[in-house]
Amino acid sequence: MTAATVGIVLVSHSAELAAGAAHLAAQVSGGTVTIIAAGGTDDGDLGTSAAKVERGLSDAQSGAGVVVLPDLGSAVLTVRAVLEDHGDAESVLLADAPFVEGAVAATVTAAAGGDIKAVAAAAEEARHVRKL
Amino acid sequence: MSASCEQVITLAGDLHARPAGALAVAAGRFAAAVSVTAGGHTADAKSVLGVMSLGATSGQHVTVSAAGPDAQEAVATLITILTQATKVGGLLNAARRTGKARARKCQVADEWCLAANYEQRITAGPGPGRLA
Numbered sequence: 665m666t667a668a669t670v671g672i673v674l675v676s677h678s679a680e681l682a683a684g685a686a687h688l689a690a691q692v693s694g695g696t697v698t699i700i701a702a703g704g705t706d707d708g709d710l711g712t713s714a715a716k717v718e719r720g721l722s723d724a725q726s727g728a729g730v731v732v733l734p735d736l737g738s739a740v741l742t743v744r745a746v747l748e749d750h751g752d753a754e755s756v757l758l759a760d761a762p763f764v765e766g767a768v769a770a771t772v773t774a775a776a777g778g779d780i781k782a783v784a785a786a787a788e789e790a791r792h793v794r795k796l
Numbered sequence: 797m798s799a800s801c802e803q804v805i806t807l808a809g810d811l812h813a814r815p816a817g818a819l820a821v822a823a824g825r826f827a828a829a830v831s832v833t834a835g836g837h838t839a840d841a842k843s844v845l846g847v848m849s850l851g852a853t854s855g856q857h858v859t860v861s862a863a864g865p866d867a868q869e870a871v872a873t874l875i876t877i878l879t880q881a882t883k884v885g886g887l888l889n890a891a892r893r894t895g896k897a898r899a900r901k902c903q904v905a906d907e908w909c910l911a912a913n914y915e916q917r918i919t920a921g922p923g924p925g926r927l928a
Contacts, residue, residue, distance in 0.1 A: 688813075691813070691814060691817075692813050692814055692816070692817030692844060693817050693821060693844075694817065694818060694821055765845055768813075768817070768844060768845065769843070769844055769845050772817050772820045772821055772824070772844040773820075773824060773842075775817075775821045775824075776820070776821045776822075776823070776824025776825050776842070777824065777825055778824060786843075789843070790845055793843065793845040793846055793849055794849060795848075795849060796849075
């Protein structure tokens, strides 16, 4: 296992939702993965912030890449805008996944040493796992 | 060398999110394909959401199966984690420390490995590697 672990950025319209999902994912995965919560607007309202996403991408990057999970469709717009300006397609993947389940699955796979593609795939496969 | 290995234990506690996470993180570090079966359902041990969806509870029999080059150590490690399912703190460290020592003899190809008194020892109380 290499020293660098894939980082996770959780982009939510709600700061509390992003922070809560990050806390949950950290607890389930053992706390070894960098998970950045990028939730809410710059002034603390509901919405997304390009500045927070950009900072999150930078903070989560440790050389192994970053997987980004948006909570709702319009968070995708913010992430894409940031990636167009600063993104490196090789080192950042945007995962189309359920927010909470995807965050947990991605973080666990990152903790196990999975590469960026495996981590993004784990997030996206969360869509197909039934709870009941 | 390719091997397959299987062990059954009785869960000491419910398989909640954090134990499931510890199990999936540990499973993800092995090359072997690893599965967990409980209540007639089987999940990929590397999928934390799949493991959680088993809904395995205290007293239930759980089977860990692995096939691949490191199947033996994978099963021993995951059995250790499952054994301590009610002890959340330090799960991974305990698994690292005791997994190798507890590895049981596995037979090559499609034969099962046997752990004759393993279940007795687990249900009787804490094993030597159990954390306080």
